[in-house]
Amino acid sequence: MKFEELKNQIEERMKDLGAEISGKEPNVVDVKVPREKMVEAARRLKEMGFDHVKAVTAIDYPNERFEVVYVSSSYSNLDLAYFIVNLRTDLPYDDPRMPTLLEVWPSVLYQEHEEHDLMGIVFEGHPRMGERLLLPETYEGTPPLRKEFKVKTEGINA
Amino acid sequence: MVCALEGSMWVGNLEKAARKAAAWLVNKTPIRSLRDWGIAFSLWPVHFTTACCGAEFGASAAPKFDTERFGFLPFIASRQCNVLFIEGTLSKKMAEAAIWVYEQMPDPKFVVAMGACGIDGGIFWNSYNIVRPKDILPVHVYIPGCPPRPEAVAQAIIMLQRKIRKGELVTYEV
Amino acid sequence: MSLEERELEVLIGPQHPASGHMRLVAKIDGDIVVELRPNIGYVHRSVEKLAEVKKYLQIIPLVERPSLADTTANNLAYVMAVEKLLGIEPPPRAQYLRTLLAEINRIHSHFYGMGIHGVMIGSSTAYMWCFGDREPLIELAQELTGARLTYSYIVPGGVRRDLPQGFEDKVEKVMRYLENRMPDYFDLYFNNPVTRARLEGVGVLTKEDAIKLGVTGPNLRASGVPYDVRRAEPYAAYPELDFDVITEEAGDAFARVMVRVREIQESIKIIRQVLKKIPDGPILNEKYMKMIPPNLRKQVEETGHIKFPGVFANLRVPAGEAVARVEGGRGEVVFHIVSDGKMSPYRMRMVTPSFRNVILFEHLTRGARVADIPAIYGSLDYFPPEADR
Numbered sequence: 001m002k003f004e005e006l007k008n009q010i011e012e013r014m015k016d017l018g019a020e021i022s023g024k025e026p027n028v029v030d031v032k033v034p035r036e037k038m039v040e041a042a043r044r045l046k047e048m049g050f051d052h053v054k055a056v057t058a059i060d061y062p063n064e065r066f067e068v069v070y071v072s073s074s075y076s077n078l079d080l081a082y083f084i085v086n087l088r089t090d091l092p093y094d095d096p097r098m099p100t101l102l103e104v105w106p107s108v109l110y111q112e113h114e115e116h117d118l119m120g121i122v123f124e125g126h127p128r129m130g131e132r133l134l135l136p137e138t139y140e141g142t143p144p145l146r147k148e149f150k151v152k153t154e155g156i157n158a
Numbered sequence: 159m160v161c162a163l164e165g166s167m168w169v170g171n172l173e174k175a176a177r178k179a180a181a182w183l184v185n186k187t188p189i190r191s192l193r194d195w196g197i198a199f200s201l202w203p204v205h206f207t208t209a210c211c212g213a214e215f216g217a218s219a220a221p222k223f224d225t226e227r228f229g230f231l232p233f234i235a236s237r238q239c240n241v242l243f244i245e246g247t248l249s250k251k252m253a254e255a256a257i258w259v260y261e262q263m264p265d266p267k268f269v270v271a272m273g274a275c276g277i278d279g280g281i282f283w284n285s286y287n288i289v290r291p292k293d294i295l296p297v298h299v300y301i302p303g304c305p306p307r308p309e310a311v312a313q314a315i316i317m318l319q320r321k322i323r324k325g326e327l328v329t330y331e332v
Numbered sequence: 333m334s335l336e337e338r339e340l341e342v343l344i345g346p347q348h349p350a351s352g353h354m355r356l357v358a359k360i361d362g363d364i365v366v367e368l369r370p371n372i373g374y375v376h377r378s379v380e381k382l383a384e385v386k387k388y389l390q391i392i393p394l395v396e397r398p399s400l401a402d403t404t405a406n407n408l409a410y411v412m413a414v415e416k417l418l419g420i421e422p423p424p425r426a427q428y429l430r431t432l433l434a435e436i437n438r439i440h441s442h443f444y445g446m447g448i449h450g451v452m453i454g455s456s457t458a459y460m461w462c463f464g465d466r467e468p469l470i471e472l473a474q475e476l477t478g479a480r481l482t483y484s485y486i487v488p489g490g491v492r493r494d495l496p497q498g499f500e501d502k503v504e505k506v507m508r509y510l511e512n513r514m515p516d517y518f519d520l521y522f523n524n525p526v527t528r529a530r531l532e533g534v535g536v537l538t539k540e541d542a543i544k545l546g547v548t549g550p551n552l553r554a555s556g557v558p559y560d561v562r563r564a565e566p567y568a569a570y571p572e573l574d575f576d577v578i579t580e581e582a583g584d585a586f587a588r589v590m591v592r593v594r595e596i597q598e599s600i601k602i603i604r605q606v607l608k609k610i611p612d613g614p615i616l617n618e619k620y621m622k623m624i625p626p627n628l629r630k631q632v633e634e635t636g637h638i639k640f641p642g643v644f645a646n647l648r649v650p651a652g653e654a655v656a657r658v659e660g661g662r663g664e665v666v667f668h669i670v671s672d673g674k675m676s677p678y679r680m681r682m683v684t685p686s687f688r689n690v691i692l693f694e695h696l697t698r699g700a701r702v703a704d705i706p707a708i709y710g711s712l713d714y715f716p717p718e719a720d721r
Contacts, residue, residue, distance in 0.1 A: 027565065028655060052546030054657070054666045054688075057681040071655055071668060075543045075557050081564035084655055107546025110690055111683075118380075134373035134720055135287065136251045144286050144381055151378075152284040153385045206347045209375050210400035210717045213444065213481060217470075220447075220463030236347060249720075252353065252374045255346045281394055284385070285378045305400060307480060 001079050003027060010085070013044050027083045035089045035098045042070070042087060042104040049077040050085050053101075056111035058119040062147045066091040066121060068098060072105070091121065100126040118145040190325065197240075197266060197328060198319040199229035204239035206259050209246030211273040211305045218308035225308075228315050236262040241318075244291045246305070247275035247282055253289040260295055266328045270314055271297045274304040298327060339366055344705070346374050353716040356693065356709075360702055368697040368705070370690055376720040383680040388414055388647040389487070389640075391680070395667075396482050399684060399718035401444040403482055404437035405660025406684070411486045412567060413656035413667040417649045418488060420617050424569070426490040428610040431569040433476060433485055434658075435599045435606070439510070440469040441661025442550075442592040442713075449589065449710030450521070453530050458521045465513060468506045475499065487638070488647065489617035494636030500607050507600050514597065522593070531586035535696040535708035538583060547692055549663020549685045550591040551712055555583040561659035573605050585711035592713070620644075646675050662686060662713050686719035 007029055011021045017040060020032040033041045055071040070087040074080035091098055100123035101108055110133070112123045117133040120143035132139060142149045183189055207215070218225050219232055233239050236259045248256060260267070271291045274280030277300050282288050291297055298321065301314045321327055344356040355371040379398055383391050395410045396403040408430060415421070422430070443466040450458025470480050475496055477483040485492050521527055537547070542555035552559060560577040562570045578594045580587035614621055616638055623641035624632060632639055651673040657666045663685030670679040689712050696708050 024653075051543050054546070054664070055655075055668050055681055055683040057668050057670075057679065059670055059679045069668070071666065075546075075552070075559050078559065078564065081559060086655070105546070106544050107688070107691070110687065114687075132373070134376040136373070144378060149286075149381075151286060151381060151385055154284075204347065207353050209353065209377075210397055212353075213400040216444075216447075217463060217466070220467075221460055222464060222467045234348075247375070247377050249374060249376055251376070252346065255374070259347050281397060282377045282382065285382060287376050287378055304397075305481060 001083075003029075003083070006080075006083055009048070010045075013048065014041060017041055017044075028086065029083065030086045030088060032088050032090075035091060038087070038089050039099050039101060039104060042101045045072060045085060045087060046104055049074045049080045051076050051105075052107045053105045053111060054084075056108055056115055058115040058121050058145070060119065060146050061093075063093055065093055066096045066119070068115070068121060070101065070105075070108070096120060097122045097124055099124050102126055117143070119143050120146065191323070194323045194325055194328060198322045201228070201230050201241045201268070201315065201318065202233045202239045203230065203241040203243045203270075204236045204259060204263065205232055205234050206236070206242065206256070207245050208248050208252050208256065209273075209275065211246035211276075214305040214308055215243060215245050215272065215311060218311040223308040223312060225312055225315060228312070228319065230315050237264065239263055240267045242267065242269045242295070244269065244271045244276045244295070244297075246273045247280070247285075248289045248291055248294075249287050250289055251287075253294055256291075257294060268299075268318060268322075268327065269295045269297045270299045270301065270318065272301045272311070272314075273306055274302060276300065277302060280304055338362070342702075353720075356705065358697070358702070358705070363701050363703075365697045365700050365702060365705065368693060370693040372690060372716065373720055375717040377717075379721040380680055380682060383682075384676055384678070387645075387675050388649060388677070389644050391677070392484050392487065393482065395682060396484060397717075398682075398721045399660075399662075399686075399715060400481050401715060402437060402441040402661040402718075404434045404485070405658050405662075405665045406682075407484060407486045408434060408568070409656050409658035409660075409665040409667045410669075410682075411488055412658065413654045413669045414488050414647075414649060416654035416656060417652050417669065417671055419650075420489050420619060422490045422617055423614050424611045425494075425613045426615045426617075427569040428606050429476075429491045429495070429615065430486055431573070432603060432606045432610075433473060433483065433491075434568065434660075435602050436469050436473050436476075437483075438661045439596050439599050440466045440473075442596050443469070445662070445710075445713035446589065446592060449713070452706040452710035453527070455521065455524075455527065461517065461520070465510065468509065472499075472503060472506055475502070487616075487640070487644070489620045490615045490638070492638050494615050495610075496636075503603060503607060507603060510596070510600060514593070517593070522589070528586065530704075530707050531589065531711065532582075532584060534585045534704050535700065535711060536582070536584045537692065537696060541695065542583070545691050545695060546688055547663075548688050549660070549713075550578075550595065551588055551663065551689055551692065553578055554580045554587040554591045556581045561657050561664050565657060567658065569606065569609075572609065573602055575602050575605075585707050588711040588713075648673065648675055649677070660685060662715065662718070663688065682721060684718045684721065686715050687721070689714060690719055 007023045017033050017037045022030045050072045053070050053072045057069045059067040072085050113128050113133045115121050299314045299318050301310050339359050342358045346355050353374045357369045359367045395406045443462040447459045447462030477485040537555045539556045558577045558579050620641050628639045649671045653670050655668050666683040668681040669677050672678040
């Protein structure tokens, strides 16, 4: 399958979700949808054959927004395995909530839990919200991956 | 029993006296060196891997380096072991477990901190989730390196043995 | 008594004979596991956060630490992501050298996994043999890179060192030794009735579940999914090499071990091809080679040891995003780097194979016997520091 062909296919499927599609040669397609449409967008991607998630990345832009990226690809269709589709959405900074994609992609169970633990994003409907995964159970305070959480540095930057 | 010679070793609480006598005897030269020799060659580290240095610790117990020739045999249960190897970084969650394991071990017991992280945090010195072993445990030997080579582990065992045989670490008190 | 009342909660670890740095919370009913939840995070050292305050070159040793037995995969995946952002390609000889080290590392990572698995199911001989046979490969890697495990060999634009003199002969010697050695493993370990009884039919993962749960590496291929990054998105010198993607159909613990064994044989094949086909030429991208001062460049050409050009100290990476994936010993390593054009990444997401395989603990042990927990645990080749990062 060609890159352009895949991009057009995704564009066609996501048209009514208000998705912004962009691509990076040779194999990365970015799909950006509003957070209410995430579950539906994920379901459509899964129907196309993107059956698992490699990484869930939450990015913090202080006082502006959070961005959550689902890096998905295919195991069952080896033609698609060459391509990576980044399903992304923006969350407002003061209300970082979004519906979990666990029902569509069971592979996000630990990934979403980790982003909740370290970045403080709430995935509504995820069974383990409020529990700690990597941090000690007694940890309280700012989630450590946010930019406002500072670690010591050395050298000129310090 | 009231006795004129009160305060001497021969009266009073018999059990206490016996223990005192035993401690005196064990701390005297021939028996003491025999005791320290015995401890030095039966150092059993507990199977407690705290971080990635465990890969090199595993290699040092394997055929090429074979630390078992120093009487150094990794063992399963903390109650049967006398050496605690802190293999690398100690995270906050793991530090709790390390203290439990240390408290479960019978006396005399020794702690070896392995790797740069075990000394002062190493590459993770500014991480929010680490604990320096020296803050929570009495560390006897440090092994530098990231990760230390298995030869360094062997060197640490020999150093620990020397320290024990000098009588610096083991004392019996009543 | 009702069923709930008979359930017992057992905490396994973090100090346990399997020497894993994790706790397993098992709810058991008699001898049957009702539910098992891995409690991870015992080795969480915040690599992702520290990467945000370190410079691009300083991150190379940092990303190696979490997965000490399989450092090349992390090193390579990270550098590939940075190279995608920088838009540079390493020269062909460097690609082959990267492949060579990756395959040497794959073999000794598989031996590591098999050895630890041996301890868990009570076969100390397997541990001794695997760790013993790992040493010749570590010696090879050490001669090539200068370190036993933490190589930091791959840098943006190339590799740090050229092949040492007479290296090909040594590699050939080790490969021949391994080939002669593998039948012994079958005699003593894999065809041993105890091993077979403990592993066959234990922890079966079906193809559908493997795809659904997004597991990776040998655990995925043992369930019959022929997915290998080396094929799906070829990198380094793999497009030019001839090798097979190993799969097994059974999906049980024994199949997972068998995939590793057969991959070792496949890696031997790849290493031989690499040494036969390796082209002559520079080992660092021309753009960076030019930046090395002339007198040092002469020294680099004579010794084959790269002196870093000054630009590496404060490497600035153009703003953008890159995802790189690499097939390591335990599976697919994914790096997702977001750069804002400064000297440190804005966000670095590192997804290691072990972290993606944690989900299997819950899935595979449901309904298994308590004695099968170590057999399943070991067969996943799970390395806790790698999962916790």
